[in-house]
Amino acid sequence: MIATMNEVLILSGLVFILGAVCAAARRNLIMILVGVEIMLNAAGIALVGASLRWAVLDGQVFVIFIMAFAAAEVSVGLALIVFSQRRTKSVNADSFSLLRG
Amino acid sequence: MKAILALILLLPLCGALFQALLGRAASRRPAEIAACAAIAGSFVCALAAFILGWEQSFTLEFFRWIAVDNFVIAADVFFNPLSSLMALMVTFVSGLIHVYSVGYMREDPDYSRYFCYLNLFVFSMLVIAFADNVVFLFVGWEGVGFCSYALIGFWYSDEEKASAGKKAFLLTRIGDVGFGVAIGLFFVQFSSTSITVINANAGQLTAAMATAMGLLLLWSAVGKSAQLPLTVWLPDAMAGPTPVSALIHAATMVTAGVYLLMRLYPVVALSPDAMTAVAAVGVVTALYAALSALGQRDIKKVLAYSTISQLGYMFLALGAGDISGSMGFLLSHAFYKSLLFLCAGCVIQALHEQGDIYAMGGLRRFMPGVFWLFLAGAVSLAALPPFGGFLNKDRVLAAVFGNPDPVFRVFFIGALAATFLTSLYAFRLFFCVFLRPQAETVHDVRPVPGIMTGPLWPLALLALSAGFLNFAPEWGGGAWLPRFLETVQGSVAHIGIPRESERMIAAVDALLALTAVLLAFVLYGPVRLFGVRGPDARQPARGGLFSALYLDSFYRSFIARPFEVLANILWHVADEKGVDRGIIRSAEIFPNLAAGIRFWTTGKLSTYLGMLFLGFVALLVGLTVTFYLGL
Missing domain, CATH: 1.20.5 (Single alpha-helices involved in coiled-coils or other helix-helix interfaces)
Structure with a gap:
């Protein structure tokens, strides 16, 4: 079965919205990080689709970059979460509110 | 010659630097020796310059200080009989006072600061004596002002003494404003600030400009020399150590004002109004300060008012157009007034810092040496014939009498009245301190070290004899000083008044002085005459004269x-x-x-993320709508 460009973009948009809602609605830091990962993957889907549509490999190359970037981001993000969990005994995002005005 | 002149200036400066940098590290004796040696060396050089440069006038340039277009300021000296004589007097008197200071400050732990300021003062004073450029002169002018301030408030932990220093500094600055304006005017008028050029071209000035310059110079001299209306700082300046009062506030710095007018005499003399103003300031101050001196009870304050009064005589002589009379008066005043101050320092130390003359009396028995020295000073101050002070005052009075301007007749009478008062307060001081029956407050008189009385003998000798330099030919004298100063621009060797008037003036002058001595004897003398009660230390110190x-x-x-x-x-x-x-x-x-x-700003991550997405959605919606509407 051959997916059209529109279908790829709709999938990408849906995945992105799912990720965004996940990141914005959840209070658990790990789930927020998962949401961010999903958004990145949504962008990857769109890039692959575009790469197929115009037959240019750059889009796929970019997806590789995004994956590497995501891996690095997750490792730093998880380290931060572990650190903050040790300090405050919590992974609830709302408990980090020192910058409240 | 250049080397000698440079040494005169540099030795005191090096002495001051030595005290500032190494004085604390060196122990007391080497620091004292270095301070005295610097001034002694400077004196020897000044003497050499005086002899080698006899009757010569020349200008020497040491280095260019500022040179912008035609605005050139050089550190240069103007050597003429006047400046060489002034330098000789300054180095001589300050040398003796340095030696005296060694004795006077023998218990003070801050000797290096003291000698540093004293040496720096001598340097600045010599800059005033020699400087050819008025801006260079101004450096010395402000330098002596600073040293005066630092030494009046030498014992700065005493609030009263520190504020006396501030008062002196601020009041003399009022005068210096006039000097600053005068320097500006000089440059505008002559395109040069060299005294030689100014004096040579003074004739081109318009009458109004000459008057303005004369009055500005008078104003700056008034501040420095504590004349009316800026007299009030000098009596307070007595808070400083007594040798400082003798050196700065009697012999040298306060005469800088008169000296400035002598240096720039050709400018001042152009305007008859300025000359009259100089003489008027002088005579009014002489009278005012002599009256005030009569009411004082502190030995140093009497001498301070006396200094103001005598400076008034110098202004009067200058205003009457007689440089050599004024200079002679300046010289002999420097000797006898520093002598009197140094004697007062001995008395004050001997009586454990007691300065009230009514609490003294009968000191002749305890300090016979100081008694005779003080008598020599008092005789010179009171201008009793036939001693030096008399001849000088005679020359001043003759100059005032000889001036054709009728207003000088009034000044002449004022000067005669001041003569009477001078003699009265001089001997009031003398009798109260040395000859009155001993007050019960006088006990336990401390002996004064020989190093403090030794330097006073040459001063006493000069105080009694310096006036003979002005010995008028009418009396068989040679008028050596007027002849020596003849080459100075504006100086007159001989005052052209008839011989009879000259003798008359001398007789009246002598009679007034002697009457005043008798009056002082009746009022304050050792024996009670005509039932006059002598003053008492318990009397409250107040009243108009006080x-x-x-x-x-x-x-x-x-x-x-x-x-x-x-x-x-x-x-x-x-x-x-x-x-x-x-x-x-x-x-x-x-x-x-x-x-x-x-x-x-909730501080919550989810809120921020939600807002980010909302904003993003709003942006996308906006873009979509504009795209489909084809805007």
Whole structure:
């Protein structure tokens, strides 16, 4: 079965919205990080689709970059979460509110 | 010659540097020796320059200091009989006073600071004596002002003494403003600030400009020489150590004002109005200060007012157009007044810092040496014939009498009255301190070290004899000083008044002085005559003469007090209630403004993310709508 460009973009948009809602609605830091990962993957889907549509490999190359970037981001993000969990005994995002005005 | 002149100036400067850098590291004896040696060396060089440069006048340039276009200021010296004589006097008197200071400050731990300022003072004074450029002269002028300030407030932990220093500094600055303006005018008029050029071209000035310059120079001299209306700092300056009073506030610095007028005499002499003003300031001050001296009870304050009064005579002589009379008076005043001050220092130390003359008396028995020295000083000050002071004063009076301007007749009578008062207060001081029956407060007189009385003998000798330099030919004298100064621009060797008038003036002068001595004897003498009760230490110190005709309190209530009130208003009302409160109030607006929007910053990550997405969605919707509407 051959997916059209529109279908790829709709999938990408849906995945992105799912990720965004996940990141914005959840209070658990790990789930927020998962949401961010999903958004990145949504962008990857769109890039692959575009790469197929115009037959240019750059889009796929970019997806590789995004994956590497995501891996690095997750490792730093998880380290931060572990650190903050040790300090405050919590992974609830709302408990980090020192910058409240 | 150049090397000698440079050495005269540099030795005291090196001495001051030595004291400042190494004085604390060196122990007391080497520091004292270095200080005295610097001045002694400078004196030897000044003497050499005086002999080698006999009757010569020349200008030497050491280095260019500032050179911008045609504005050139060089550190240069103008050597002529006047400046060489002044330098000789300054180095001689200050050398003796340095030796005396070794004895006077023998218990003070701060000897290196003291000698540093003293050496620096001598350097600055010599700059005034020699400088050819008025800007270079101004450096010395301010240098002596600074040293005077630092030495009046030498014992700075005493609030009263420190503020006396400040008062002297501020009041002399008032005069210096006039000097600053005069320097500006000189440059505008002559395109040069060299005294040689100014004096040579003084004739081109318009009458109004000459008067303005003369009055400005008079104003600056008035500040430095403590003449009316800026007299009030000098009596307070007595808070400093006594050798400082002798050197700075009697012999040298206060005469700098007169000396400045002598240096720039061709400019001042152009304007008859300025000359009359100089003489008027002199005679009024001489009378005023002599009256005030009569009411003083502190031995140093009597001498301070006496200094002001004698400086008035120098101004009077200069205003009458007689440089050599003024210079002769300056020289002999330097000798006898520093002598009197140094004797007063001995007395004060011997009596454990007691300065009230009514609490003294009968000191002749305890300090016979100082008694004779003080007598020599008092005789010279009172101008008793036939000693030096008499001849000098005679020359001044003759010059005033010989001036054709009728107003000088009034000045002449004023000067005669001041002569009488001078003699009266001089011997009041002498009798009260040395000859009155001993007051019960006098006991336990401390012996004074020989190093303090030794330097006074040459001063006494010169005080008694210096006037003979002015010995008029009418009396068989040679008039050596006027002849020596003949080459100085504006100087007159001989005052052209008839021989009879000359003799008449001398007779009246001598009679007045002797009458005053007799009056002082009756009022304050060792024996009670005509039932006159002598003064008593228990009497309260007040009255018009004691307060110097209330001039100080006049300034306090009419200048200082309104200033203080105005400053208080500006401080409490304008600054605290106006500026400060305005700024605090306007700053309060911002927290109130911020209160309206601070709920946006919740500090919660989810809120921020939600807002980010909302904004993103709004952006996309906006783009989509504009795309489909084809805008």
